[in-house]
Amino acid sequence: MQNATAFRLSNSNKADTMNTNYGMEIVRATEIAALTAARIQGLGNPDEILNSTRAAITKTLNRLPIKGFMKNDRFVKRKETLQLPKFIGQEGPHMDVMAIALEAHHAAADGRNNSTSFAVIANEGTIQSVPNLNMYKLVVGPEVGNVIDINEPLTINIKRVARVLKKYTENVTVCILNQARHQRLIREVQSCGARIKLIEEGEISGCLAAITGEKADLYVGYGYAPEGVMVASAISCLGGYFQGKIYYENDRDRDEAAEHGITDFNKIFKVEDLIHTREVAFAATGITDGEFLEGVRFTSNGAITHSFVARGETRTYRKLETRHFFDRKPVF
Secondary structure (H helix, E strand, O other): OEEEEEOOOOOOOOOHHHHOOHHHHHHHHHHHHHHHHHHOOOOOOHHHHHHHHHHHHHHHHOOOOOEEEEOOOOOOOOOOOOOOOOEEOOOOOEEEEEEEEEEOHHHHHHOOOOOEEEEEEEEOOOEOOOOOOEEEEEEEOOOOOOOOOOOOOHHHHHHHHHHHHOOOHHHOEEEEEOOHHHHHHHHHHHHHOOEEEEEOOOHHHHHHHHHHOOOOOEEEEEEEHHHHHHHHHHHHHHOOEEEEEEOOOOHHHHHHHHHOOOOOOOOOEOHHHHEOOOOEEEEEEEOOOOOOOOOOEEOOOEEEEEEEEEEOOOOEEEEEEEEEEOOOOOOO
C-alpha cells in the first residue's frame, strides 16, 4: 500500500544524475536492515544487533549501479563495530551516500521504541563531511520556518514557535531526549509552561516528529553531528528549519573538524550548509515502533515493514507499507 503526496519545486540546474529514483532503491536497503535488526531485537546484545544491521545495509547498498562515497559514519574507527566501506555500489554515477543502519541500537537490543534505519543519497560532493562531535540542534517544521535562533534562550524560541503556530505557549510540544545532559533544557521548558515529550533514544525520529508536526512542534537537544546531517537531508526533502552548533572541547576536536573542511568553529549550521543540493533522496524504515514510523511486524510467512521515502528535487514523499513473503524469496 502506498500513500503519496507530491509537491513541485523549480527544476535544478545541475546534471540529471538524480533522474533515477534512488529513493526507491535505498529504501530496499533500509528495509533489509530493519528486518535483520527486528529478528534479534530484545535479545540484549547492542553490538550484535548493530553489526548485523550494518552488514545487511552494506550488502544491499552494494547492489546499486553507482560509485558511492560513504559519508559521516557515526561509528567510524570504533573497534567493536563493523566498519562501513569507504566506497559502495557496482560502479556508475558518482554519488554521496550516508547510512545510519540502526539508530538507537541499545533500544533495539532491549526491545524499546524508536529504533529506525536511515539512508540518504545525493550527487557527489553535496553531503557535507562532519566530525563525530557533539552538536546542539534546534529543529522545527515548515509551518514554523526560520523564526528560531540557536543563540537565543530556549524559552524565547518556544514562544516564537507558539506565536507562528497561533498556539498558547502551554500547548507547544517540545521533544527532548531523556538524558542527564538535558536536565537544564528540561527545566527551561518547564519554566515557560510548554509541554515536554521525552524520548529515551532516537534523535532523528524525534526531529522528524517535529518536522512533520504530528507529535511535536520543536526538537531540541545535544546529539552528534552526523545525525544532524541526516536530519538536514530529511528537511531538504520535506521542508522545515534546522540550526546546529558543534561543540569543541579542545584543540584535538578543532583539528578533527578542520580535516572535514570546517574552520569556522563558531558556525551555526543550517540545512544548506550540510546538504548542498536539492537533488537528494532520503529513506527510513522503522524497526521498533517510534515517533515517526511503526516497527516491523512478523507474520506466519514473512513480515510487514513501514517505510518513508522522500525526494528533495520534487518534494515528493511516499509512506510505504511493504509485505515481505519469506517463503517466496527469503530475505536473510
